Amino acid sequence: MRRGAAKGFTLIETLVALAIAAVVINGFYSALSTGTLLDRRADDQAQMVLVASTVMDQVGIDIPLRLGSNTGQAEGLAWQLVISNVRAADMQLGPAYENELIFVSVSVTDPTGDNAPVVLRAVRYAQSPL
Amino acid sequence: MRRRRSPSTGFVLAEALVALAVAAMTIALLTSATWGLNIAAERRAAAAQTSAVDWLAARRALSGWASSVTAQRMGNSLNSMTGTAATARMVVVQTGGSGATGPFVGELRVEAQDEDSFILIAALHPGLRDARVGSENARETQVIETKQPMRLIYLIPSGPGGRGVWRYETGSGDDGLPLAIGVEVGTERKITAPIHPTRSASCLALLGLAGVEDERCELR
Numbered sequence: 590m591r592r593g594a595a596k597g598f599t600l601i602e603t604l605v606a607l608a609i610a611a612v613v614i615n616g617f618y619s620a621l622s623t624g625t626l627l628d629r630r631a632d633d634q635a636q637m638v639l640v641a642s643t644v645m646d647q648v649g650i651d652i653p654l655r656l657g658s659n660t661g662q663a664e665g666l667a668w669q670l671v672i673s674n675v676r677a678a679d680m681q682l683g684p685a686y687e688n689e690l691i692f693v694s695v696s697v698t699d700p701t702g703d704n705a706p707v708v709l710r711a712v713r714y715a716q717s718p719l
Numbered sequence: 720m721r722r723r724r725s726p727s728t729g730f731v732l733a734e735a736l737v738a739l740a741v742a743a744m745t746i747a748l749l750t751s752a753t754w755g756l757n758i759a760a761e762r763r764a765a766a767a768q769t770s771a772v773d774w775l776a777a778r779r780a781l782s783g784w785a786s787s788v789t790a791q792r793m794g795n796s797l798n799s800m801t802g803t804a805a806t807a808r809m810v811v812v813q814t815g816g817s818g819a820t821g822p823f824v825g826e827l828r829v830e831a832q833d834e835d836s837f838i839l840i841a842a843l844h845p846g847l848r849d850a851r852v853g854s855e856n857a858r859e860t861q862v863i864e865t866k867q868p869m870r871l872i873y874l875i876p877s878g879p880g881g882r883g884v885w886r887y888e889t890g891s892g893d894d895g896l897p898l899a900i901g902v903e904v905g906t907e908r909k910i911t912a913p914i915h916p917t918r919s920a921s922c923l924a925l926l927g928l929a930g931v932e933d934e935r936c937e938l939r
Contacts (some may be wrong), residue, residue: 642778
């Protein structure tokens with residue numbers, strides 16, 4: 590029998606086809622895993638913003654508007670609240686009582702360290718200066 | 720008689736291996752894609768309208784609602800806002816950005832769809848000037864859906880030290896406007912929206928800056 594009659598793929602063709610398939614599959618996998626990771630990070634960031642907003646909303650209602658700092662945990666996240674005074678001169682608001690403007694800062698950190706901290710800041714007006 | 724061996728007409732080994740490899744890769748791709756879709760579907764089902772993004776949107780809606788509180792006429796904050804655990808209504812006289820051509824009643828309403836489905840609805844009743852009534856031609860928007868019972872709660876400006884106490888209804892209005900409104904899910908208060916206005920907007924529009932010091936313009 591004469592050798593060489595077979596007309597199948599050569600080894601090189603097979604290897605090239607497999608390499609191309611591997612590259613394509615790797616691209617699909619990378620896109621899927623990156624999308625999943627970004628989706629999870631966006632959810633985590635939204636959760637951190639929600640916790641920070643909730644704490645900020647509670648200042649003056651559940652949390653007294655009083656100079657100092659406070660810490661707590663919510664939804665598995667750690668938050669820190671800092672209430673300090675603002676010098677009216679810095680704000681260029683003209684005459685203002687001492688401690689009439691209150692600087693409120695809420696920072697939320699992820700204990701796992703997977704996400705960057707979220708910080709919300711606001712200036713509150715104290716009707717009766719602290 | 721000896722049978723003559725005929726030339727092979729089937730696949731050669733290389734073709735068979737390549738076909739098997741392609742089939743294996745296709746099955747692997749389909750399996751992983753199905754797995755990925757299942758995971759995504761489970762995540763969406765778990766989130767089901769109660770993700771952090773939805774709560775942020777609900778918080779924004781409630782804050783906007785609370786900051787629109789006003790009174791309908793000078794010195795009369797009665798009937799400008801009324802609230803129970805299921806419904807909160809208020810009269811809004813501003814028209815900017817509301818899409819309404821005149822006073823309207825803004826409403827927040829909790830509806831139970833099933834045993835484990837509760838929906839917070841924001842509605843706008845055009846043309847009404849009394850928070851005690853509603854209308855059939857309201858424009859409604861679903862704000863958020865939860866699986867646990869949802870209630871509206873109000874911080875009434877009374878109690879020890881004047882810091883206010885949380886109640887499930889605003890009462891007769893003798894205590895004035897609430898200091899804040901919240902949404903409670905189960906036993907947890909998920910949203911707290913301060914009600915900042917202390918003067919009637921319509922009163923200020925009538926009296927100008929003098930209305931700031933006029934007791935008849937006070938809402939609380």
